[in-house]
Amino acid sequence: MKYTLAVLVENKPGVLTHISGLISRRAFNIESIAAGYTEEPDMTRITIVVEAGDEYELEQVVNQLSKLIDVIKIIDLTGQDRIHRELALIKVKAAPGDRAEIINIVEIFRAHIVDVNKETMIIELIGEEVKIDAMCELLKDYGIKEIVRTGKVAICRGAKAAKED
C-alpha cells in the first residue's frame, strides 16, 4: 500500500542528503519525493510517498526518519481528508493535423498549453496522479517526447496546520 507522509525538516544544507541516505540504507521503497519552502523560512516540507507492505513497515519508515536530527516532525496524511496534487509538463508531438484533437484533450482535462512550435506543444497539467496518468495515456498516440512530473504534494483540509497536530 502507498502512504503519504508530510516531513517537516530544518531548512539546512545537507538535509536532503540525510533523508535520501537513510531511505537508501534502510532499503525503503519511495514512490516520489517533493521538497519546497514553507510558511516558515527555516523549515522545508517534504512530501514522501512510500510503498510499505504493512503498518509495521510504515512504522519503521516513520521511526527511522524521525531519528534524523534535522527532521522536526512527520505527519502521516494517508487516512486523512486531504488534497493532493501533482504537476506535469508534457512535451507532445503536434503535427498540424493532430493539433485540434490535442487541444480538445487539453480542454477536457482542464490542462493548459504553455508552449507551442511547429512540431510540438508543451502541456501543463495539475491534478491527482491518476488524472496525469490518464492524460499521458491519451497523448501517447501522438508521440510524447518528454514528461516531467513534480511528485505528489499534499495538504489536509480544515483550519489546522499539520505542524499543529
Add this chain to the structure above:
Amino acid sequence: MKITGAQALIKCLELENVEVVFGYPGGSVLTLYDALYESKFPHILPRHEQGAVHAADGYARATGKVGVCIATSGPGATNLITGIATAYMDSISLVAITGQVIVPLIGRDSFQEADIKGITTPITKHNFLIKDVNDLPRVMKEAFYIARTGRPGPVLVDIAKDVFAAGVDFEYPQKITLRGYDPIHEGEEQIIGDVYKELLQAKRPLFFIGGGVNLSDTSETIRKIVAHTGIPVVSSLMGLGCIADDDPYNFGMIGMHGTYAGNMSTTETDLLVGFGVRFDDRVTGLVDEFAAKAKIIHFDIDPAEVNKNVRSHIRVIGNLQWSLNELLNQVINRTKQEWKEQFAPWREKMNAWKLEKPLGYDHNSDFIMPQQVIEKVSQITKGEAIIVTDVGQHQMWTAQFYRFQQPRSFLTSGGLGTMGFGLPAALGAKVGKPEKPVICICGDGGFMMNCQELMTVADLNIPIKIIILNNQCLGMVAQWQRTFYQRHYSHSSLKTKADFVKLSEAMGVPACRLENKKEMFQVIEKALSADGPFLIEIRIPSEEDVLPMVPAGAGLDKMIIGG
C-alpha cells in the same frame, strides 16, 4: 577578543570535559595541530587513523564518556570510516573531527578532498560541515550533545581548513535548540504497570539484556530486580558483564554461539523481556521461531528499535535509568518469597538444561585449548579485568569462558564485527581506565589488521597485555568452511614465516610464545603481571570449533552441540 577557530575548538573540548583526543595530523588540520601544540591539550598519536578512531571508541566504551578522534581531510578522514561504522552499530558516543580543504576548494576534487559528510551519512548519528567559523562553537556543542544523549552514537564534524585560521568572538552557547531532536528520557509510568501485570501472570519469564544496559549504566538496577524476583537472565554478546557471570540466575549468552540453557529457555519462555537489545540476526536465528511461545516486552530508548526485527507486545520507550527504576519500585511490592516461588519450577528446568549440556571443550587434549586459556585468564584476573577482543573465534570463546563480573568490562565489536578493533580499542580503554587491568585477546588474523598500534603502546608505555590466540588460520571462516563448504579452506590459512614475538619486540613491546601446555598457567600469569605492555603468542590447534553453533537461518533450539 578574537581567537582562531582552532583555539576555539580546543576551548570547546575543554568545556566538554574532554580529557584526551586520539588523532593523526595532516595538511588540513595543521592549524589545529598548531593550537594543540600551544595549548598542550592531551593528545595520543596512533600509527593509523583507524587506530585513532578505535582507540577513541575503546575509551568511550570503558569510561562512558565521549571519545574524540581527529583526522585530516581525504584519506585521513576515510581511514576513520570502519571505526565510525563500528561505533555506530554498537551505539558508542564518539565525536570525530576531520579537516576539510579550504572553503573555495570544496567540490573541486582538490588535493586530499573527500566528501566525508556524504560518505559518513549512513554510519553516523549526525554529521556537520563547518564552513563559517561563527558556527563552530554551536556545532561543537550540538555534536557532543547528540553523541552522548538519547541512544548514543558517533557524530562527525568536518571543518574546512580556513575555518581553523579564521577569527571568532568565542562564546560557548548555554542552550541547545534542536527542534528535531528530543532524546526521550522518561516514558509513561502506566506502561510499567502493564509490564508488572505480565510478570505476575508469567510462568516461564526470561530477562534478555543487551548493550543498552551497559551503555545506560543500569547494571546495578537490573541486578536488584533479578535478585528480588529470581527471574532468569540471558544476555546478548553486548550485554555480558551487566549481570555477574556467577550469579545463580545468569544463564549466559544466547544466539548463534549461545549456551544450550540460554537458547533452550529462549525457545521455551512464555514472557521474554528485552532490555536495551536490538534482536540482531545473530541473536534470533530464524526470526519466526525466536521466542515463538512468548509474549515479548521490549525496553529501549530508541522507538525505531521496537518492531524492527521482532514484533513486541508491549513497548517501553525511554531511558533504562528511568524504566528499570520504575520496574524495581513495582516488583518490590511483592516479597522475594512470592516471586521466587512463582518461577521455581522454571528455574529448575533451566538449571537442568545447564547441567545437561554445559559449555565445554576437550580437557584432555595435548594441545593448548583456547577455551582453557580464557579460563586461566579469567581465574588470574578474577573476572575483574577489562577484556577487549577482536572478532572471530577467540571473541566467542572469550564471551563463553571469561567470567565477567562487571559492566563495561567486555569491549568488543558486536554489531559490525570489525577485525582489527581489539588492539587500538584496548589502548584507548587503558588510557581511559588506567587503574584497571586491560587485556586484549585477539586472533592471528585480526591482530595484523592494526598491529601498527604496538608502536603506540610501546612508545607511550601503555601497560596493556595482548594475547594472540594463534591458530594459523582465519578460525571462524575456516569453521564455516569446515561445516558448510565441505572443508574447502579457501584462502583462510594464515600459515606464515612471520614471527609474532619478534614483530612485537621489534615494535618495542616485550613478548613471549607459549607452545607447551605444561607451562601454560605459569607463562600466562607471568605475562599478565609484567610491568609495562606485554604480548604473548599462544599456539592453539587449527581445527577447533566454537560450539554450540546455531547454523545461520535456523531456530535457536537447532544447535550443533558437538563433543
